[in-house]
Amino acid sequence: MEIPDALVGARVSLRHRIGERDGRPLFSDAVGELSADGPAAVLVRTRRGPVRVERAAVVAVRAVPPAVPRRAPLAAVARLEGLCADAWPAPVDEPLGAWRLRAAGGYTGRSDSALAIGDPGMPVPEALAEVRRFAREHGIKPRVHAPAGSPWERAVAEQGWVLDAAHAAGAESAVLVAPLAGAHDPRVELAERPSAEFWELALSAPPTPAQRQVIAPEGEPRTVFGLLRGPSGAALGQVRGALVADHLHLSLLQVDPSGRRQGLATVLIAAVAAWAQEHGARWSVLQVALHNTGARAFYGRLGHVEHHRYRYLVPSSR
Known part of the structure; x- marks a missing residue:
């Protein structure tokens, strides 16, 4: 059937043929955001990942209301936040x-x-005083990283701390997860330590001691650095992967402007995912600012879904 253009980008319920049994057609339903996948197919981004459907197999499609967000259990949020902190x-x-x-x-x-993901072992006002003391001692801004909508965020907000709207990288981020799906590609070089070319692509400068400790720590977590070269041998893209428990944490994904829109970011992620699968990982996880809609859409096309969000809170200036 013809799919109305007005439904592209909307949340739909789409019924399609998947085969037949005893001479009778079999159908399946997919519910999620609809997008085009070339002239012959569409994608429905469901909660379990993208479903590709040939247009000729579609028998019915209609718009449906937005889904009611499902919150991950607090224990799962705390565990994932802890893993992400270990990975970075x-x-x-x-x-x-x-x-x-x-x-x-x-x-x-x-x-x-x-990082506020549980009981600080003292009343929250005293804990926040410790956050301030620690920040002064290390010459940084006092800031709390708390999962959005959690009791820990509410407890900090009740003490007058507010969203860090001035944070240039974004005051609120989404934590995305997906099952690992890897594939080696000979164009991607994987190394346990970042090369000078990796640092140049990632930071456009040699790393500071702090950056080196965050990105390429000695010991745990186990890290891998993927570098993709073009036909000339020049580095066109890079990605960092960190193995934490059964998760691969992805960061520093970047492709040179000359290599964009060629699927190179997908190739980089797949290569690092294959490495992680060989070392026992089952899931990928990454953090992306909410305002970075392009990155969120890209990861969504690869099957990543939102697990939860977190916010940065700072003392009110009032």
Whole structure:
């Protein structure tokens, strides 16, 4: 059937043929955001991942209301936040009960904030005083990183802390997850330590000591650095992967402007995913700012779905 253009980009329920049994057609339904996949097929981004359907197999499609968001259990949110913190390790990481006070000399909010994912072992006002003390001691801005909508975020907000709207990288981010699906590609070089070319693509400059400790720590977590070369031998893209428990944490994905729109980012991720699968990982996880809609759409096409969000909170200036 003809799919109306007005439904592209909308949330739909799409019924399609998947075969037949005993001479009778078999059907399946997919519910999610509809997008085109060339002239002969469409994609429906469901909660379990993208479903590709040939247009000729579609028998019915209609718009449906937005899904009611499902919240991950707090225990799962806390575990995943802890894994992400382990994958992007701050040079200074001190426990405060179940909180983690982190400092990295100003390099990224993730490694320069107090991660609040449980009981700090003292009343929250006293814990926030410790966050302030720690920040002064290490010359950073007092900042709390808390899962959005969690009791930990509410407890901090009740003390007058507000969204860090001035944070250039984004005050709110989504944590995305997907099953691992890897494939080796000879164009991608994988190394346990970043090369000079990797640093140049990632930072456009030699790394500071803090950046080196966060990105390429000695010891845990186990990391891999993927570098993709073009036909001339020049480096066109890079990605960092960190193995934490059964997850591959992805970061520093970047493709040179001359190599964009050629599927190179997908090739890089697949190569690192294959490495992670060989080492026992089952899932990928990454963090992306909410305002980075292009990146979120790209990862969505690869099957990543939102697990939860987190926010940065800072003391009110009032």
